[in-house]
Amino acid sequence: MRGLRGHIIAASLALACASGTALAEPDPGAAAREAVAQLEAASVALAQAKGGRDRVKSLTGVVQAYETGLTALRAGLRRAAIREAQLSKQLKAQEAEIARLLGVLQSMGKGPPEVILVHPGGPMGTARSGMILADVTPALEKSAADLRRDLEEVTILRSLQEGAAETLQGGLEGAQDARTELSKAIADRTDLPKRFIEDPVQTALMIASTETLEGFASALVDLQVDGMQEIDLPDVMDRKGNLRLPVEASVLRRAGEADAAGIRRPGLVLATRPSALVVTPSAATIRFRGPLLDYGNVMILEPQPGVLFVLGGLAQVYGDAGEVIPEGAPIGLMGGNGLESGAILSQSGDASGNARSETLYIEVREGKAPVDPELWFQTNEDG
Template sequence: MRSRPRSAEILGAMMAVERIEGPVMLVHPQGPLATARSGMMIADVAAGMQAEAARIGALARELAALRSLRETAVETLADGLSSLQDARAELSQAIADRRDLPPRVGDDETRMLALLNSVRTLQELATSLAERPSGASSDLPVFASARGRLELPVIGAILRRFGEADTAGINRPGLVMATEPGALVTAPWYGTVRYRGPLLDYGTVVLLEPGEGWLIVIAGLDAVYPRTGDVVAQGDALGMMPGGSVAGDEFVQAAPVAGRSETLYLELRQGGQAIDPADWFDLSGQRP
């Protein structure tokens, strides 16, 4: 009589073991009842692990979709940036071809190259150009009327003003500005492009003559649109700052891009002598 409850217990355990799949059918050292209990525990754990595996699989598929979407977005943005740069160049050329201004009047190229080879400083070059103006100033708006209200040629922040020394102790008679990479540079006033290209240690420059005896020096550009001798209007595109080609990762990593900047240098000269641009340009909103 006493053996019947024990037999029933063993029989129930064996029936439970038969319902358990896989390795849990292994016999537990403590007997069939312990085997059944451990099998049920493992079955519960397996169900939870299976659910977690399904969740992880869904996340992995979502991550793969996001990666694919990111790659597509980067390619689209890169194509858009390239198209924007091409459009800027085409727009500046269209403006140059259609504006109602005097025709191109340039220096003889051979004479200009000889002049560049003979000068050692920007002041020497500015003085030489002031002594032989382009002759187009009489057909342009009077430069003196723009005193105090000229727009800066690029959007940016002034790092150093007229005569302020840099970290190396070198001072220049102009403004140094920090700009965004690839920023568009425009003409502050109507004028004749006396020279465009590399100059001494200033990098790529544009020398703009807004009036007889005057010279606006804009240095640090990458691409320059007008040619030497072209007449430009106020606000016309002169070129672009370096850094306009953006890598794919920079579209999705905002912090490194935010820290990047380029440097533009701006001078104003009269009769070859540098004068403080702050008297002519609208510097409202800039630091003292």
């Protein structure tokens, strides 16, 4: 009886200690389930936005909702995969204790009551054994409940990951549909005010005579455009230091940091996801859009005279030079075809951030001089 009692206590304590660690963990599947709900809501919003009055604004919100939902789902699946692996490892490590406990309980269940209750020490020993078993029983019940909960959680997390492929693929297709609809809506847009009409010959001559981005931006500041209208825009200087980045991203290189070739630039290099939507951080006039030097497609925005936001590296740009666009308006898309659902799932078990394969360059110029973009933009968020 003494050996049986010792086995019960040891096994129950081992299981209780191991299970106690899991109790402090938050539900890792909650974020993934919330992300699925976000993607479903985005799908509904896409159907509504196609026939809405302000289609550009509505579809911009839908694209951003899809991007947020896909990012959240990937993060949720990563946490779920990590948690499932931890639980599986934990349960495997407890196999000996679980088998030991089951063996003890099975032995107790097979023995006749009179044998279990009679103790060699007589009535006092029997009484003590009864009290010990009464003390141990709640711990056994708690251990069994914790074990059952962990097994159920493993089942739920595995089911969540197995069903994620279809959800991810649907989200990726929905996001692409929203981007296509957005491009069409922008092409059909006719309600934007215009400060000037671009002279394509003049622009082409400027590009041909430019060897650096700095030279082009300086020439743009000096450029006298015939018939340029004055349009009042909110004073962007009041928001200096508080502007949001134009795309969901993380900082790859800060101003003045050398790249792999040892080249230092005065702007920020941001790592973004493929096909990410880029929006204007404030109301602004489009001063230039198109290919420039080795920066890919470039968008130069003028939120107010003497201030330029230069964004380079876009695969697609929206709008025309001279248009005045409101804050949050889409100005382009990053490159890449977007990740396939299988690729996202294969990365869900790590946090390497390899999905951010595109780069956007941001430069801010006050007058003709570049300034650190972090004096203007908030970059302390984990993109």
